[in-house]
Amino acid sequence: xxxxxxxxxxxxxxxxxxxxxxxxxxxxxxxxxxxxxxxxxxxxxxxxxxxxxxxxxxxxxxxxxxxxxxxxxxxxxxxxxxxxxxxxxxxxxxxxxxxxxxxxxxxxxxxxxxxxxxxxxxxxxxxxxxxxxxxxxxxxxxxxxxxxx
Numbered sequence: 001x002x003x004x005x006x007x008x009x010x011x012x013x014x015x016x017x018x019x020x021x022x023x024x025x026x027x028x029x030x031x032x033x034x035x036x037x038x039x040x041x042x043x044x045x046x047x048x049x050x051x052x053x054x055x056x057x058x059x060x061x062x063x064x065x066x067x068x069x070x071x072x073x074x075x076x077x078x079x080x081x082x083x084x085x086x087x088x089x090x091x092x093x094x095x096x097x098x099x100x101x102x103x104x105x106x107x108x109x110x111x112x113x114x115x116x117x118x119x120x121x122x123x124x125x126x127x128x129x130x131x132x133x134x135x136x137x138x139x140x141x142x143x144x145x146x147x148x149x
Contacts, residue, residue, distance in 0.1 A: 004096075005041075006032065006094075007033060023114060036087060063086050
């Protein structure tokens with residue numbers, strides 16, 4: 001299941017949620033301020049980050065810039081506790097599935113969350129090689145010049 005960690009006041013968060021709804025991809029949303037992230041959720045996010053804390057922590061966050069915090073010197077348990085105390089340091093939205101984490105709204109990268117079979121069908125259909133291109137049944141609609149399954 002895809003999880004989206006968000007803040008209601010974040011415009012990128014609203015875009016991400018809207019995109020998933022338009023694509024009819026189920027997700028579980030969690031407001032990081034209304035319901036703090038658990039230690040397990042934070043461990044899951046951190047272990048999937050490619051660039052460590054740089055992926056998820058905003059250096060422009062007030063507390064980070066004022067206190068000049070060195071996250072690289074923290075133990076994982078200290079880092080998790082710090083994030084739980086100060087969720088505003090997190091970049092948003094954070095999208096997580098079973099293999100990866102993506103931070104922010106990026107129209108190109110977010111497409112990786114479309115199920116693989118659907119991406120392949122869309123690619124095949126859009127290539128013009130589809131034997132039923134133009135005569136697809138109700139499972140395929142033409143929208144904005146693209147075929148979507």
